[in-house]
Amino acid sequence: MNQNITVLKFGGTSLADASQFRKVCDIVVADEKRKYVIVSAPGKRFSGDTKVTDLLIRCYNAQTDEDRKASFDVIKERYLEIEAELGLSCDIGCEIDKISEVVAGGCTYSYLVSRGEYLNAILMAAFLGYDFVDAADLIFFDDNGVMDEGKTYPTIRKRLAASERAVIPGFYGVLPDGSINTFPRGGSDITGSVIARGIEAGLYENWTDVSGFLMTDPRIIPEAKCIDILTYRELRELSYMGSSVLQEDTVFPVKQLGIPIHIRNTNDVNAKGTMIVADAPPANDHPITGLAGRKGFSVLLIEKMLMNNQIGFMRKILSLFEKHNISVEHVPTGIDTMSVVFESATATPEAIGAIIASINRDLKVDYISYSENVALVAVVGRNMANRSGTAGSILTQLGKAGINILLLAQPSNELNIIVGVEANHYEKTIRILYDLFND
Ligand code: ASP
Numbered sequence: 001m002n003q004n005i006t007v008l009k010f011g012g013t014s015l016a017d018a019s020q021f022r023k024v025c026d027i028v029v030a031d032e033k034r035k036y037v038i039v040s041a042p043g044k045r046f047s048g049d050t051k052v053t054d055l056l057i058r059c060y061n062a063q064t065d066e067d068r069k070a071s072f073d074v075i076k077e078r079y080l081e082i083e084a085e086l087g088l089s090c091d092i093g094c095e096i097d098k099i100s101e102v103v104a105g106g107c108t109y110s111y112l113v114s115r116g117e118y119l120n121a122i123l124m125a126a127f128l129g130y131d132f133v134d135a136a137d138l139i140f141f142d143d144n145g146v147m148d149e150g151k152t153y154p155t156i157r158k159r160l161a162a163s164e165r166a167v168i169p170g171f172y173g174v175l176p177d178g179s180i181n182t183f184p185r186g187g188s189d190i191t192g193s194v195i196a197r198g199i200e201a202g203l204y205e206n207w208t209d210v211s212g213f214l215m216t217d218p219r220i221i222p223e224a225k226c227i228d229i230l231t232y233r234e235l236r237e238l239s240y241m242g243s244s245v246l247q248e249d250t251v252f253p254v255k256q257l258g259i260p261i262h263i264r265n266t267n268d269v270n271a272k273g274t275m276i277v278a279d280a281p282p283a284n285d286h287p288i289t290g291l292a293g294r295k296g297f298s299v300l301l302i303e304k305m306l307m308n309n310q311i312g313f314m315r316k317i318l319s320l321f322e323k324h325n326i327s328v329e330h331v332p333t334g335i336d337t338m339s340v341v342f343e344s345a346t347a348t349p350e351a352i353g354a355i356i357a358s359i360n361r362d363l364k365v366d367y368i369s370y371s372e373n374v375a376l377v378a379v380v381g382r383n384m385a386n387r388s389g390t391a392g393s394i395l396t397q398l399g400k401a402g403i404n405i406l407l408l409a410q411p412s413n414e415l416n417i418i419v420g421v422e423a424n425h426y427e428k429t430i431r432i433l434y435d436l437f438n439d
Contacts, residue, residue, distance in 0.1 A: 001257055003202035006033040009170060009192030012043020012051055013209040014266035015120055018085035021127055023266050027207065028128060034205070036160065036195055038170045039124050040188040041116025042078055052078060052116040053185075059103070060112045072100055079119050090126040095119060110172065111180045117169035117188060125167035133159065133166045139173025139194060141181045147173065147194070156198025168195060186247035193261070197253035204254055204261045206246065211265040212274030213238070213245050215438075216291040220430045225438065227290055230276045234289050234380050237416050241292035241378040251276070280382065287390055288381035288437045291430055295423040297329065297374040298344040299407065300352075302359065303367040307336045313363070314338060320358050324351040329376070330418060332409045336366075339407055341420065344372055374406055375426035377419045379433060385414040394419065397436045403429055 010024050028034045041052040050058075055075050062068035076096045083092045099115050118134070125132035138159055140151040152173070160166060170188025175181045183190045189206060196204035213235075214224040230238075232255050239248040245263060254261060258278040265271045307313055314331070321328050321340060330341040352370060359365055384390045391410060394417060398405055407420035421429050 001200050001202050001259060004033050005035050005199055005201040006031065006203045006205055007036045007038065007192055007196040007199065007201045008034050008205045008207060009038040009188055010040065010266065011188070011206075011208045012040040012053070014043075014207050015039055015041075015124070016043045016045040016049075018082045020266065021082060021086055021124065024124070024207070025127055027266065027269060033202070035165045036199060036201070037124065037128065037130065037167045038188055038192040038195060039117060039120045039167060040170050041120055042082070052120075053113055056113045056116055060109050065104075068103070072096075072103070075116075079123065082123055086123070086127055088123065088126045090122055092119060092123060095122060108179060110182045114169070114172035114180050114182050117171045121167045121169035128165070128167060131163040131166040133163055133168050135169045135172050135191060136174045136180065138168065138198070139191065141173055141175050143176055145175070145181055152194060153198040156195060157200070160195075160199050184247065184249070189247040189250040190253070193250045193253040196259050197256055200257060201259060204259055205264055206250075206261055207264050207266045208245065209265065209267060210245060210263075211268055211271035212263045213243065213276075213290070215289075216430055216434055217242070217293075220427050221434050224434070226272070227274050228272060229280045229283070230274055230289060231280050231382055232276060232278055233415060234382060235276050237378055237380045238290045238292045241376065241380075242294045243290065243292045245274075282383040282385075286381075286437065287383050287387065288379055289383070290380050291377065291433055291437075292380065293375055293377035293426060293430060295373070295375040295426055296344050297341055297376055297420070298347065298352075298370065298372045299374050299420065300340045300342075300355070301337065301367075301369045301371075302340075302365050303337045304363070304365040305336055307338065316363060317359065320355045324355060326351060330407070330409045332407045341374070341376070341407065371406070373423040374420050375423045375429070377421065377426070377429050377433065379417045379419070379437075380415065382415060384417070391417055393436060394433060397432055398429065401428065401432050403432070 014020055014024055028037055043051045052075055055071055059068050059071035062071055079092045103112060122132055138156050140148045142148050170191035172180050172182045192204055192206060212226040213230055215227055216224045218224050232251050235251055261276040262273055264273040326342050326347045328340055328342050332339050356368060359368060403421055403425050405419055409418040
């Protein structure tokens with residue numbers, strides 16, 4: 001890894017208008033190592049505003065030429081305003097007109113939604129005096145839309161060797177036929193990670209509008225503290241269960257080389273932020289790293305005497321879920337019971353009915369029940385391993401509050417403890433567990 005190179009990514013709110021562009025410029029020039037800047041499209045300037053990417057989607061979906069033009073004019077206005085306020089003359093209007101012609105002739109969805117990043121990168125490159133390097137020349141997907149690492153990483157290394165400092169649009173790359181393909185929404189985070197991996201940067205700074213990863217959802221716990229250090233695996237657990245500071249696939253490219261991700265706040269440069277690293281020693285002062293959760297799970301409970309002696313019983317149950325294309329999240333078991341936990345939205349009532357009928361018919365079980373409206377809460381922390389009492393205190397505290405625990409799962413790496421509760425107890429569970437670990 002090259003410790004003298006930092007890759008930075010700025011999210012949409014960090015680039016929403018000219019004053020945000022100025023903050024970004026100050027951040028970039030404040031450190032020599034900040035050489036490659038990835039940008040999102042302009043985001044919301046105030047609550048109720050619309051992100052440029054959403055305006056582009058609206059434009060694509062417009063039913064009439066008139067509506068399309070109206071949406072496009074709003075987009076054009078936003079870029080022209082930034083260009084004028086920053087005193088730039090990079091002919092952004094001309095670029096927009098070219099895009100407008102392509103759109104009028106018929107274009108793909110991916111092409112149009114990616115233009116927010118493309119235009120913003122042109123403006124930012126001009127403002128910083130850096131090269132503009134198009135992501136279409138750096139990031140390659142195969143025909144299935146999977147990023148081609150074998151082609152992408154060497155190309156990034158070679159192409160960026162010729163540009164000491166550059167601005168690169170986030171969110172997209174190209175398919176083998178040369179047409180644009182995007183990552184999922186929020187995908188500029190992934191672009192930053194891919195560029196950091198390709199150039200083998202020492203650090204990937206992800207600049208956003210919050211001062212790091214909070215211990216839990218601030219809508220439930222407004223005073224939630226910021227996490228200083230998070231490991232990749234903890235991040236994965238927290239993001240999977242609902243924390244949303246980073247797009248959830250962001251971690252994979254940087255993880256290959258162990259490049260740290262530093263979450264920083266564009267609007268509060270003095271805030272410490274959250275450092276996401278390959279490994280970190282347990283911190284003695286707090287037993288858990290974070291709490292995340294989601295509603296919308298269902299549980300199928302199956303009981304059968306001597307289930308533990310029947311080889312293949314679990315496989316038969318799980319293969320029914322596979323047959324109906326339902327992804328299973330957890331399978332907590334007892335001696336004669338097993339529960340299958342899955343996301344309710346992934347299973348139709350017909351599929352559930354068919355699974356229950358097959359189990360009753362072929363597996364002669366003693367009891368079967370199905371519940372919806374289950375919430376899962378994950379207590380995540382590398383500090384929990386080899387430390388006794390965490391699960392015990394969770395159960396005691398929830399018990400005291402009268403919260404019925406529907407299921408409990410803890411993988412043997414002890415990185416997380418998953419508690420299943422009724423969905424209407426979700427917020428209360430988060431509050432109780434947050435207070436338990438933040439006394
Ligand atoms: N602009 C895209 C979106 O809104 C990609 C990104 O910001 O990361 O999803």
